[in-house]
Amino acid sequence: xxxxxxxxxxxxxxxxxxxxxxxxxxxxxxxxxxxxxxxxxxxxxxxxxxxxxxxxxxxxxxxxxxxxxxxxxxxxxxxxxxxxxxxxxxxxxxxxxxxxxxxxxxxxxxxxxxxxxxxxxxxxxxxxxxxxxxxxxxxxxxxxxxxxxxxxxxxxxxxxxxxxxxxxxxxxxxxxxxxxxxxxxxxxxxxxxxxxxxxxxxxxxxxxxxxxxxxxxxxxxxxxxxxxxxxxxxxxxxxxxxxxxxxxxxx
Numbered sequence: 667x668x669x670x671x672x673x674x675x676x677x678x679x680x681x682x683x684x685x686x687x688x689x690x691x692x693x694x695x696x697x698x699x700x701x702x703x704x705x706x707x708x709x710x711x712x713x714x715x716x717x718x719x720x721x722x723x724x725x726x727x728x729x730x731x732x733x734x735x736x737x738x739x740x741x742x743x744x745x746x747x748x749x750x751x752x753x754x755x756x757x758x759x760x761x762x763x764x765x766x767x768x769x770x771x772x773x774x775x776x777x778x779x780x781x782x783x784x785x786x787x788x789x790x791x792x793x794x795x796x797x798x799x800x801x802x803x804x805x806x807x808x809x810x811x812x813x814x815x816x817x818x819x820x821x822x823x824x825x826x827x828x829x830x831x832x833x834x835x836x837x838x839x840x841x842x843x844x845x846x847x848x849x850x851x852x853x854x855x856x857x858x859x860x861x862x863x864x865x866x867x868x869x870x871x872x873x874x875x876x877x878x879x880x881x882x883x884x885x886x887x888x889x890x891x892x893x894x895x896x897x898x899x900x901x902x903x904x905x906x907x908x909x910x911x912x913x914x915x916x917x
Contacts, residue, residue: 668693668694668695669693669694669695669716669717669780669783669784669787670695670697670713670714670715670716670717671688671694671695671696671697671715671716671717671718671719672696672697672698672699672700672706672709672710672713672715672717672718672719672743673685673696673698673699673700673718673719674699674700674701674702674703674706674718674719674720674721674724674729674732675699675701675719675720675721675724675748676701676702676721676724676725677721678701680721680748680769681699681701683770683771684719684748684771685699687771687773687776688776688780690773691773691776691777691780694780697713697715698713698715702724702725702726702727703720703724703726703727703728703729703731703732704726704727706720706732707727707732707735710743714743715743716743716744716783716787717743717744717746717783718736718743718744718745718746719746719748719767720732720733720745720746720747720748721747721748721749722747722749723749729747729749733745733747733763744764744783744786744787745763745764746763746764746765746766746767746779746783747763747765747766747767748767748769748771749766749767749768749769750768750769764779764782764783764786765779765782767779808820808821808822809821809822809825809837809846809848809853809856809857810846810847810848811837811844811845811846812844812845812846812847813842813844813845818844820837820839820844822856822857822860822862823860823872824839824840825837825838825839825857825862825872826838826839826840826871826872826875826891826892826893826897827865827869827870827871827872827875827891827893827897827899828850828853828857828862828869828870828871829868829869829870829899830849830850830868830869831868835847835848835849835850835853838891838893838897839893840892840893840894841894850864850867850868850869850870853870854870857870857872860872861873861874863905863908863909864905864908865889865899865900865901865902865905865909866899866900866901866902866905867902869899869900871889871891871899875891875892875893876889876890876891876892877890877891877892877896878890879909880898882900882901884903885903885906885907886900886901886902886903886906887900887901887906887909888900888901889901
């Protein structure tokens with residue numbers, strides 16, 4: 667049984683050394699590696715390895731934070747932490763890490779880990795494929811929104827669309843509606859890096875949350891969003907031209 671393996675470590679010499687050791691062991695296929703957790707998560711979406719070797723202390727998203735993201739999925743790679751710091755062991759096992767290797771890793775110790783991996787994978791055959799979540803921005807930012815008397819931080823990725831009605835701006839997520847003091851234009855500047863599109867002077871939509879595009883009058887169109895109400899948002903003729911630039915192919 668070949669085991670597909672992915673490596674994430676911000677130090678190139680450490681990745682080279684671990685790759686060298688893994689290549690000494692049979693029936694392992696190293697399908698890729700990454701220098702950051704964010705880059706690694708993008709590649710994990712494509713490659714879907716069975717086993718992940720993960721450093722902990724890295725710039726931006728840490729190994730612990732990446733493991734928390736993966737933990738949300740019922741189907742995820744087995745995670746083996748590889749680090750020079752023993753103080754993270756408790757956090758690692760609280761996240762159900764499969765194993766914890768201290769650098770420098772020896773071939774003997776690595777072999778024992780792989781033997782355990784083989785037994786685990788043999789006992790639990792892979793289930794149906796599930797997409798991994800999109801990685802957060804390296805310098806994560808939040809949108810401040812109001813719910814009653816509370817001010818809450820909203821992750822950009824959770825926003826389906828933003829709409830301004832009667833001079834009040836509302837943020838719509840999959841489960842709730844929030845109010846914010848930000849204008850549509852101000853939110854557009856903040857959210858454009860997260861794949862948001864200005865559909866209308868009063869509307870801003872998450873391109874990843876569009877279910878359907880409906881042609882409308884005079885070159886305009888409507889977007890059906892994936893919120894519970896399946897909200898329809900008009901895209902003006904002017905903005906419809908810009909929307910086409912986001913399509914890989916056009917009908």
